[in-house]
Amino acid sequence: MAVADASRIGPPAARHDRIVRQRPFVVRNARVLLIWALLLALMGVYIAEAPQFRPREQRTIANSGMTLAAAGLGQTLVVLTGGIDLSVGPMVSLTNSIASATTDKEDPNGSMARAAALALAVGALGGLINGVLVAYGRLQPIIVTLATASIWTGIALLVRPDPGGYIPPDFTALLAGQFFDDGPIALPFGLVWDRPVPSAVFLLIGLVVVWLLFRRTPLATRIYAVGSSEGAAYMSGVNVARAKMAAYTLAGLAAGFGGLITSAQTSTGNALAGNFFTLNSIAAVVLGGASLAGGSGTFLGTLAGAYVIALIPSVLFFYGVSTFYQQLFQGSILLIAVSLGALGVFRIRNRIERL
C-alpha cells in the first residue's frame, strides 16, 4: 500500500482561536448610510437651490415621499421574505377610491373615520389574499400580485369610474397639513418652538417607531429567517407559510395607509392614482439596501430611498434639466446603487454560486 506523506493528512493546522466579533456599525450599515448620505445631499441641494424655503416648501418636501414611504414599508416586508408585491400601487388606488366614495359631507369627520377604517381593513384583506395564495397556494409572488394588482384596479374603477369624490378638509389638514401653526409653543426647560412642522414629519416618526417595535417582535425575526434561508427556518421550527402570509397582510395594510395619505394629499379619489407606487416602492426598497433575494434590508433604508426618488424631479427642475431626463437619472441612480451592493459576489469561491 503506497501511503502518502502522513504529515499532510489530518485536519488543517489548528488556527488560533479567532475571536468572532460583530462587524463595525459603518460596515454593517454601509448601504443604508450611503442612501441617507445621498438623501441629505439632495435635500441640501433642494434647500440651496429652491427660491424660498418657507413652511410651504417644507410641507411639500415632507409630503412628497410620504405615500411612497408607506408603500415602501409594505414592500420591504414582502421583499424580506424573498417575495415581491406588484399590487401595492393598485391597493393605494383602491383604498383611495373607497375612501373618497364612502365619505359624507353631512358628517365629514365621522364618515371619514369610518372610511379610513374601511380602507385599512380592505388593505389588510387584500394583503391576506396575496399571502394565502403565495404561502398556501404555493404560487409565485410575481404572478399572484400581478393578477391581484389587476383585480384591485378593476374594483377601484367600479368604485370610482371618474376621478372625484369628497375628502374632508380636516382630514387633509391632519395628514398633509402642518402643526404648531398658531404661534410659539412653550417647551420644558424654558425652550420655545415657534415654527410650523409638517404633519408628515410626525407620520414618518410614527412609521419609524412602528418599524422599530415590529423589528423586536418574533414575527420580524421569522420573516428575516424565511427570506434568508427557508430550509434553515423550517428546521428551526418556524411556520414558514404563516410568516409569509403575515408579511403580505401587513404589506396590504401599509398600502391601505398609503391610500389614506394620497386621499389627504389630493383631497380626491382616483382609481389610477397609485400606479406610480408599485415599481417605485420596489426601487425604494432596493435603494435602501435590501436584497431582492430576501433576508436582508430595513425600512430605515427604504425610507431614505423613497425620499430620494421623490426629490429627484424637484432637484432636476431647479437645475433647469428637462423633465424628460428624470427617468434617466432615476434609473442610473438605481443601477449604481445596486451595482455597489453586488460587489460582494467576487468573494464567492464557487463560480456556480456567482451566477
Place this chain on the structure above:
Amino acid sequence: MLLLQATGIDKRFGGVTALHDADFSCDAGEIHALLGENGAGKSTMVKILCGVHTPDAGEIDFAGRLVAFRSPSAAVAMGIVPVFQELSLVPDLSVAENLFMGIEPRNAIRLVDRRAMRRDAEALLTRLGFSGIDPAAVVRDLSLAERQIVEIVKAVGRSPKVLILDEATSALNRQQVEQVFAVVRGLRAAGVAAVFISHRMEEVRDLCDRATIFRDGTDVGTVEMAQASHGEIVRMMIGRTLHEAFPPRPPLPPEAEPLLEVRGLDWGAELRDVSFTLHRGEILGLSGLEGQGQGDLLFALFGVYAGVTGDVRLRGEPIGLSGPRAAITAKLALVPEDRKTQGLILPLPVGENMTLATLPKIAHGGIISPEAERAATSTMQESLAIKTASMDVPVRFLSGGNQQKVAIAKWLLTEADVYLLYDPTRGIDVGAKQEIYALMRRLTEQGHAILLFSTDLAEVVGLCNRALVMYEGAIAVELSGPELTQANLVSAAIGVAESGRVDTPAASA
C-alpha cells in the same frame, strides 16, 4: 435505561430502498455511534428519529411512549434535537437570534427582550466554552467551523434529551472537537443520550460507548466500543458479496502516455496539495468517505471554483481552470452528480440536451442545421442504446438510467479526451449500469482517460486501474493491482482517519 427505540423501520425514496427493517436503540446517559459505508442508511435513520423523514413502516418509542413526529420542530419540542452537517442557521441573522429562534425571551409587552437574549446567549456560549463568539455577530460572517459550533450550541440550548450529531464536527479542528466532546460528555453525565455520526473513526473511539453498524439499509450489529477491534468493525461494514459483473479490465501498458497531470492543487481547506497523473486508456478511481474532497476535485479541474492554485496540464499543455468553457475547449468533460440541476435541462427535449455543449459544431452560419443535429443525436442514441420515443421528448420523461446516458452523450459529442465522472451510476438500474460500464471501457480502449468518483466501492474495484483514497481534501493512499480491494478501500478510508491525525502539543494542551 432505554430512552429511544426504533423498530422495523422501512424507508424508500422513489425506487431506492434507503432502510429496510432497520432497528436502532439508545439508552439515557450513553453516547452511541452509528457506523457504516456511504449510503448504508445511517443518515436516513437519524432523519427519521428527528422527524425530517416519515418512515414507510416501523415504529419509534421515546421514553416509553409510541411517537410519530410530523415535523422536525415536533421532535425538538419533545427533546430530540439534531445537528446536521447541512446547517440550520439563518445566515442573515445574528448568533443570538439564531440560538433563540422560536424560544426568544419576551418582555412584559411580549416583544423580544433583546438584552436578555444577548445576555443568555453570551452565558450559554461561555458556559460551553465558546466565549470567543460574539452573540451579536452575523452568522454570514462566521467561518464554517464557527457555524458548526453555533449549531451545536443552539441544539444544546434547547435542553435535549436526545442529542443527534450527524457529521456535526466535520469542520472543527482538534481543539474545537475536544471542546464539543467535553460538552457532550457533560450532557451524558446529566442523563442525555447522544447519537454520534462521524467519518473520523478516532473521534468515534474517543467519544462513544457503543456503536451500531449499518450496512445496505439495515443494522447488522451493535458493539461495545471498548471491546470491538478495528478489523471487526470493517468486516461488519462491508460484509456483503457482490455479483455485479464488470467488463474485463485490460492491463495498462507500463509506458502509457500521461494525459492529465495535476500537481499541488489547492483550494482552501477543501483541496490540499493534490497531485496525480492520469494516463491514456486509464480509469482512475476516487474513493474515501463521503465529502473528503473527491467531488471538489472534479469541479476544481473543470474550472467551477475560483481561487484554485496548482499546476494542471493536459497533453503537456497547462490549462487555466478559468471556467467550464475553457475546460471544454481543452477537451475536458464533466458529468456532474446531480442530473436534475447540473447535468440536464429537464424541460428541454432529449436532442437539444445532447447538443447543448456542441452547438457551434451543428450550426451553419448561426443557424442550427436540423440534419447535423439529427446525425449527431441519432448516432448517440444508437451507440448508447438510449430508450426514448423520439429526440423531441422532454428529457424529464426518461428513466434515470436513460437520463444519465443523455447527460453522458452530451459530453461524448464534445469528443473530449478526459472524462470526469461524478458518481455516474447513482440511482440508476442494474442494466443501465452495465451499459455505462461497457461505455467507459470503450472510451479507454479508444485512448481516452476517465477520472471516476464513485461512492460504490464495487465499481471502484471492478473498473479502475488505480484508486486514490481521499481524506479531508488530500490524497491519503493510492491503491492499485491486487491491493485494490473493497476491504483495503474501507480500511484506507477509515484507517487513515485513525492514524492520520497529527497531534500537536498545542492542540492537546
